Amino acid sequence: MDAHQVGGLNSVVVVGAGLAGIAAAVELADAGYPVMLLEQSSRLGGRAGSVRLADGTSQPVGSHLFLRCNTEYIRLLERLGTKSQVHLQKKLALVVLHMGKTGRFYATSLPDLLSFAPAFIKYPFLSLHDKHLVARALWMIRHGEPVMPDETFAQWLQRHKQSLAARRFIWELISAPTLNSPAEEASAALAMVIFRTAFFECDHGAALGFPGRDLSRLYATLPQYLKARGGEIRMNCRVQQVVFNAQERCFSILTKNGLIAAKAVVLAVPYTTLPRVGNATIAEDGALRTVQKLPAKSIVDVFLTYDKALTKHSVLAIPGLPALWVFPETKSDGAQELAVSISCPGELAAYPAAQIIRWTESHLQKAFGQPLPDLINARVIKHQAATFSTHPMAQTWRPTNTTSVPGLFLAGDYTATGLPATMEGAVRSGIDAAAAVIRYCRA
Numbered sequence: 001m002d003a004h005q006v007g008g009l010n011s012v013v014v015v016g017a018g019l020a021g022i023a024a025a026v027e028l029a030d031a032g033y034p035v036m037l038l039e040q041s042s043r044l045g046g047r048a049g050s051v052r053l054a055d056g057t058s059q060p061v062g063s064h065l066f067l068r069c070n071t072e073y074i075r076l077l078e079r080l081g082t083k084s085q086v087h088l089q090k091k092l093a094l095v096v097l098h099m100g101k102t103g104r105f106y107a108t109s110l111p112d113l114l115s116f117a118p119a120f121i122k123y124p125f126l127s128l129h130d131k132h133l134v135a136r137a138l139w140m141i142r143h144g145e146p147v148m149p150d151e152t153f154a155q156w157l158q159r160h161k162q163s164l165a166a167r168r169f170i171w172e173l174i175s176a177p178t179l180n181s182p183a184e185e186a187s188a189a190l191a192m193v194i195f196r197t198a199f200f201e202c203d204h205g206a207a208l209g210f211p212g213r214d215l216s217r218l219y220a221t222l223p224q225y226l227k228a229r230g231g232e233i234r235m236n237c238r239v240q241q242v243v244f245n246a247q248e249r250c251f252s253i254l255t256k257n258g259l260i261a262a263k264a265v266v267l268a269v270p271y272t273t274l275p276r277v278g279n280a281t282i283a284e285d286g287a288l289r290t291v292q293k294l295p296a297k298s299i300v301d302v303f304l305t306y307d308k309a310l311t312k313h314s315v316l317a318i319p320g321l322p323a324l325w326v327f328p329e330t331k332s333d334g335a336q337e338l339a340v341s342i343s344c345p346g347e348l349a350a351y352p353a354a355q356i357i358r359w360t361e362s363h364l365q366k367a368f369g370q371p372l373p374d375l376i377n378a379r380v381i382k383h384q385a386a387t388f389s390t391h392p393m394a395q396t397w398r399p400t401n402t403t404s405v406p407g408l409f410l411a412g413d414y415t416a417t418g419l420p421a422t423m424e425g426a427v428r429s430g431i432d433a434a435a436a437v438i439r440y441c442r443a
């Protein structure tokens with residue numbers, strides 16, 4: 001290895017500056033480890049980052065939402081000093097639109113499940129009988145009713161006698177965007193985690209958080225944060241190969257700019273790019289071979305600008321599959337941009353952009369129950385590998401953060417966090433990987 005070596009035999013290298021890599025780096029820096037964070041692109045945040053458009057405005061890689069129960073994501077923003085830049089509701093308030101009818105989901109100060117009772121009683125899309133069965137099923141979740149590891153969420157809903165209306169207007173309203181899978185494909189165990197943490201384990205855990213359109217600004221303090229703790233970030237630094245030297249128990253990390261030495265490495269890159277990062281030994285690791293079977297799931301983002309405002313609400317959910325969550329932003333000239341996040345898009349993701357725009361507009365028109373204003377701009381972004389499958393079988397393919405190579409650890413939303421592909425899952429995976437590194441370095 002005659003190439004210029006930087007880093008050091010005591011340093012830890014984190015590959016990938018998505019939320020998993022950022023969380024791992026912050027955790028390691030706080031624990032006193034000299035950490036070097038390497039990112040192939042010129043921006044921080046990965047899938048939870050944003051890009052700058054030609055007109056100077058920022059656009060998220062994908063529209064993002066979080067919940068008050070996403071405690072580690074929120075704590076990360078606190079550590080970076082950027083929590084004040086996101087908007088977090090005190091209590092859940094959500095408008096649901098269907099065929100011109102508006103339903104409101106809101107929490108009150110009443111304790112526990114009773115908090116939702118006033119909104120639930122008035123909710124227009126369910127019969128009294130359906131409401132009774134929904135309340136009973138929520139009660140079962142609250143009391144930790146066990147689910148079978150191979151049970152799908154659809155089977156669970158059937159077991160609890162949930163009607164199609166209850167499924168559409170309550171359960172899938174939340175499970176479709178968080179799991180990005182229809183109930184037939186989603187693990188009941190993962191769905192339980194979502195409902196339990198949002199509604200029962202955290203005070204007002206279902207309150208919505210809006211990181212805004214310029215997601216990358218939330219990580220702008222990171223370079224300074226790491227520098228102050230002896231670490232650094234290298235952007236535009238794609239890692240081509242990681243080589244483990246078994247004799248010296250250290251790593252050489254090959255980037256296009258040269259070699260970096262490290263005592264331990266955290267690979268915080270998507271599982272779809274893992275084999276290209278590892279050398280033969282690493283790529284053949286059992287855990288990494290299995291994870292390649294994990295199917296990727298798409299999300300489609302549609303941005304529609306109308307000449308005048310269509311709604312005053314800051315977020316709207318349109319029930320059904322595909323599931324639409326709409327984030328309106330009114331401009332100073334009165335025009336309004338609707339960022340429409342389409343989860344569980346199914347075949348829609350394969351349509352040409354013009355067809356997706358027509359489909360979205362006709363869906364919006366039906367939901368609002370009125371003609372739309374004049375469309376002045378529209379664009380579509382398809383994310384083919386936005387999340388991974390939440391099928392019960394697929395959960396067994398998610399690796400833990402350790403590998404068979406000593407000192408090599410994994411972080412990423414896809415690791416076995418017990419959560420679906422979310423910002424919270426990514427952050428938790430980074431924290432767990434950092435803890436594993438610290439244990440390894442101390443051993």
Ligand SMILES: Cc1cc2nc3c(=O)[nH]c(=O)nc-3n(C[C@H](O)[C@H](O)[C@H](O)COP(=O)(O)OP(=O)(O)OC[C@H]3O[C@@H](n4cnc5c(N)ncnc54)[C@H](O)[C@@H]3O)c2cc1C
Pocket residue numbers: 015016017018019020021038039040041044045046047048061062063064065066237238239240268269270273277299300301383385386387411412413414421422423424425426
């Ligand atoms: C459209 C969309 C909408 C979403 N909506 C939500 C939402 O509303 N709420 C929510 O909680 N979650 C949402 N998610 C999921 C969430 O964004 C992800 O789960 C999370 O950001 C994943 O973080 P990560 O760090 O695991 O991976 P990534 O964000 O993919 O980060 C990996 C990083 O590694 C870098 N990298 C890859 N290869 C290399 C290499 N060889 N060398 C150096 N760097 C490399 C990449 O450039 C990237 O920056 C959404 C995702 C998408 C795509």
